[in-house]
Amino acid sequence: MTMRVGAVAAVFGAAAMWAVPSAGATVTQVGMHPRLDFGLATNYGTGCTYTARATVTDVVAPVVFYDNGVPFGVVRPSGGVALIDWVPATPGIHTVSAVQEPDAPFVASIDIRVGNGVHLGHACTVFGG
Template sequence: MKDRNSRMRVGAVAGAFGAAVVATVGAASGAGATVTQMGMSPGISVGSATNYGTGCTYQARATVTDVIEPVVFYDNGVAFAVARPSGGVALVTWVPTTPGPHTISAVQAPDDTIVASLDLRVGTGMHLGYSCIVSGG
């Protein structure tokens, strides 16, 4: 009888521990939504000082910890796109409209804390077929 009672206690403790782990994991899934890395693809743009030019199209990339929550992208603090991640990565198109310094950042709800950003210089872009020639910056 003593052996049976001890097994029942062990089972109850293991069940309670399992329930606590499930509750913790469930609570953490939305609470820790964070952008961990930012990137910008210059495509086939070229320039002597920078590869980013006004009016040219680029792809911004945010690596995230939550594969469900939307990601909001910002250019110098102004939101320019929202995307849902796919496989832990959110991709959007960015077309700079002004030359000079730009800070590209992204946040993932519900955290809304910027932990990854990217500083870029933008010159004046001139389209040449599928590429962009950039002067200044």
């Protein structure tokens, strides 16, 4: 009987060793499009609209975007990419990150220096930063 239990344990142990762990939904890259905005220190200004971009591994699960740890939007990806508008409210350094699973750690983010934005038609001039 003990030989049988040992053999069964060995088979299950070998099977567990070869089991492939399931990969969860992950954001692999976060980026930001600066549009036509311009400034001496940075191209990102308060009150101006930018497009945040997250590259994801799951083409269906929603993506939550964060600005300095505070969520600012949720979107579904299209073709492995999630896009959302971002309007910074305050000057300074902003860490924009995204996750695809609830309570997942941030694995991709981008730090963006934001100055004071002044709208000029389709673009913004950025002062400071």
